Amino acid sequence: MYTVVREIERPPREAVEALSSIATAVLSDTLGRFATMDAGIKPLAEGMHVVGPAVTVKTYPADNLMIHLALKVARRGDVLVVDADSVTDTAVIGELVALCAKTQGIGGLVVDGSVRDKMGIRALAWPVFVRGVVPNGPLKNGPGSINVPISCGGLVVNPGDIVVADDDGVVVVPRERWQEVAQAAQAIEAREQASRVRIEAGEVMWDMQGLEKNLAAYKVEWR
Numbered sequence: 001m002y003t004v005v006r007e008i009e010r011p012p013r014e015a016v017e018a019l020s021s022i023a024t025a026v027l028s029d030t031l032g033r034f035a036t037m038d039a040g041i042k043p044l045a046e047g048m049h050v051v052g053p054a055v056t057v058k059t060y061p062a063d064n065l066m067i068h069l070a071l072k073v074a075r076r077g078d079v080l081v082v083d084a085d086s087v088t089d090t091a092v093i094g095e096l097v098a099l100c101a102k103t104q105g106i107g108g109l110v111v112d113g114s115v116r117d118k119m120g121i122r123a124l125a126w127p128v129f130v131r132g133v134v135p136n137g138p139l140k141n142g143p144g145s146i147n148v149p150i151s152c153g154g155l156v157v158n159p160g161d162i163v164v165a166d167d168d169g170v171v172v173v174p175r176e177r178w179q180e181v182a183q184a185a186q187a188i189e190a191r192e193q194a195s196r197v198r199i200e201a202g203e204v205m206w207d208m209q210g211l212e213k214n215l216a217a218y219k220v221e222w223r
Contacts, residue, residue, distance in 0.1 A: 004066075005147035006073055008159040010053040015178040016077070019164055020051040022185045024171040026192075027164055030185045037153025037170040040086075040131045041110065044118060049166045050108030050127035052079040053175070056152075056159050058145040059083065059113075062090035062136075066144030067097065073146055076105030079163040083150035084113025088132030095120030102126040110163060110170055112152045129165050 019027070028036045055074040059066050059082060070080055080101065084092050093109060095117035101109065108127030114134045115121060121128055131153075147159040155172055157163075162173040173181050198208060206212070 002143045003145045003148050004069065004073070005159065008053075008055070008147050009175070010075075010078075010160050011162055011175045011178055015162060015175075015182070016051050016053070018182040019162055019173060019178065019185075022164070022182070022189070024164055024166050024168045026185045026188050027171045027173065027181065029188055030181050031171070031173070035155065035171050035173065037110070037112075037155050037172070039169065041112065041129050041153040041170050042131075043165070043167060044115070044128040044130055044133075045122045046167060048108075048127040048129070050079055050129075051162065051164050052077045052107035054079055054081045054157050054159060054161045054163050054172070056147055056150045056157055057082045058148060058150050059085075059092055060142060060144055061085045061087040062092070062138055063141055063144070064092040064097070064138040065140045065142040066146055067092060068140070070146050071097075071101055071104060071106070074101075074104070074106050077107050079107045079165075080109045080111075081150065081152050081157050081163060082109070082111040082113065083152050084111055086112050086131060088114045089134055090114065090136045090138055091116035091134050092138045093121075093128070093130075094137065095124070098124055098126055098128065108163075108165065110152060110165060127165065129170050 055078045091114045093115040110129045114132035160175045
């Protein structure tokens with residue numbers, strides 16, 4: 001059975017604002033390194049960054065019918081997260097679809113699959129995170145679903161989860177945990193800033209973190 005859910009529970013505006021300035025690396029540490037999409041999902045160009053609620057899309061391989069429908073379901077600031085079964089030999093997004101999404105105010109796209117018209121999409125300065133780029137275009141036959149739990153980049157994404165993507169990759173923050181995650185991430189940032197000060201003063205992380213104890217359990221011959 002295929003499902004289209006028109007209305008989802010989105011995080012409050014302050015959740016997106018709280019996470020928008022936090023790097024994915026810090027969020028990954030905060031979430032125990034288990035909320036990061038695999039390294040195959042990359043930004044289409046350097047400097048791309050997006051934070052927003054996930055509108056999830058499950059497509060049939062090599063087909064983008066449900067992506068077109070998702071453009072009518074999504075709201076301004078949402079991030080389309082597309083499970084295209086990791087198929088990379090057929091694109092499910094091209095420049096015109098990207099232009100349509102940007103014009104409607106959709107925040108960006110994360111797709112476990114391929115896009116085409118790379119240069120045209122990059123010229124739009126619209127955030128796209130994708131597994132591959134290929135010239136082959138998709139069918140528009142369906143089927144598929146919108147706003148159901150999906151798998152993207154090896155990660156389960158639920159509608160309304162908060163997507164944070166930057167040059168390092170894509171992290172998904174569960175909607176109900178945003179406050180806890182934001183507070184913990186801010187604490188990590190404060191500790192890292194304190195570490196920068198010490199490093200710039202000449203200290204090394206081996207001593208700062210007491211890493212010698214991690215080596216003590218091994219038989220290491222010093223010469």
